[in-house]
Amino acid sequence: MAPRIILYTGKGGVGKTSVAAATARRCAAAGLRTVVLSTDPAHSLSDSLESPLGAEPTAVSPNLFGQEVQAQEEMERHWEGVQEWLGDLLTQRGMDAISAEELTVPPGMDELFSLLWIKRHHQEAAFDCVIVDCAPTGETLRLLSFPDVVTWWLEKVLPSQRRLAPFARTLFDMPMPGDAVFEDVERLARNLVAMNGILRDRSRTSIRLVMNPERMVVKEAMRTFTYLNLYGYLTDAVVVNRVLSESAGQGYFADWRRTQQEHMDLVRSAFAPLPILEAPFFEREVAGPEMLDRLAAEVFDARDAAGVLHQELGQELVTSNGHATLRVPLPFADRGEIDLKKIGLEVIVRVGATKRTIILPPAMSTYATSGAKFEDGALRITFQKAADAQRSD
Structure with missing residues (x-):
């Protein structure tokens, strides 16, 4: 059976890694075989779980596995043939080998390759739940929109490029891509298109936005929500993290709490009818099993962390x-x-x-x-x- 897939994203520093790790522990505690993986190049998942992780799923506790995807390894797996051809092309034009190697990977491709692990976990069906700690929202949106571009390129551009390559080799004094390169590119493109279909399956996959009750953060989350709908992805919940409680918002923090409550009113009105899940500003750092379980209890209360919490009418x-x-x-x-x-x-x-x-x-x-x-x-x-x-x- 295909796994339940939940992606967490949000502005950098809002606590999405902690929320993703807490969700994974909650799902594992419910008896679901769960893997939580980080595709953010700035990995902090192992610090959050307080457990060493590798590039492959690593056992953390009963039913729980963690994974910090290594972008370099994924690039070598999916892009090596193309990288070699581009490197030859650039060095033949006088560029030094180190600079050429840097330019053979377009910006963002390393993170995109990391997301292909979602497709792999979906195919292998070794887990009941796949929890993804994504890159900050800007990068995530760029990556999630990429398969649409790939689909267009696969249908409109690749066939003609492949037909013209043999003629171009005879006309230009430069290395042209051979069949092996085209096959690598086409295989990667089809993998991305397949992954896109998995991410848009509203019965199994959803995105949850993590934010703090701060105006700039909330505004960015609102824009993100618009774009996720534009691309056809289901957002099933909003998580507002680090909310000051009434007892904590005294004295020096009184104005902070008052401002937070104003922003909470905006969140509730703007994102309705999505479930608004709240987590307090804890008295100490959220890391390790005990604090992650406390965070999960606050966020989900009696809700099923692995459930699709809202079936929004999409495109x-x-x-x-x-x-x-x-x-x-x-x-x-x-x-x-x-x-x-x-x-x-x-x-x-x-x-x-x-x-x-x-x-x-x-x-x-x-x-x-x-x-x-x-x-x-x-x-x-x-x-x-x-x-x-x-x-x-």
Whole structure:
């Protein structure tokens, strides 16, 4: 049976690693065979669990395994052939070997390779739960949007590049990629597309946003929530960490608590109806089994930590009698920053500087966009069959 997959992300320093580790301990205590893995290059999971971890799942306690994915090893596994070809190309053009090696890995690819462990755990089904401590939100969003780009490249660009490569080799005095390189790239691309399908399976996979009750952090979480919906990922809960209790918010901390409560009001109104899970500002550092279990008890109370805590209505397409409606939830988006374009079967939705390409089914090749409306935090795009659209003119 495929595992339950939970990804934790948030602004750097909000405590997402602690929350991920606490969730993993809670799931393991419930009898679920659980692995918690860190894809953040700045690994701190072993410090949080107070247990040494390796690049492969390492036993921590009954039912619990931890893993700190080593990006360099993953790059060598998935990118070695491409890296060698790019290195040869750059050194032939006069670049020294060390600089060439640095430039053969595009920014963010190391973290992307780390995320492929999610696909591997899903396929092997050795665990009931896979808990992922992701990189901070900016990097996570960039990585989660990457498979959409890969899908487009795989369908539109790779076939023509592969056909042209033999001719280019005869025309240009430079090493051109051989079949082995194309096969490596295509295999990686298909793995990323498969991983994307796993991450968008709302019955098994969800993302939880971790934040502190601070205005800048909450605002970033709101933007993240918008973009996660744009990319079609399910967010099933929000975790607000380090909330000052009434007893702790006395004297010097009185103003801090008052400000936190104002931000908590914003969180509750902005993210409703998502479950808002709270954790207090503990009297000491949250690390090790005892403190992680206390954190889990505060966050989840009687809830099932491994459950899908909210089944948000996500992107959906409804067709009927020559008409179709595509609904894309965009909570917190501003009407003025939304742009829409349809090219063939591709619907391109842009929110500010971020865009998403949604591929329509082939049956809608004869449909034209007939309108769009943004209301109640969702973009509704309507389509008509071309013949129907002409009759209505």
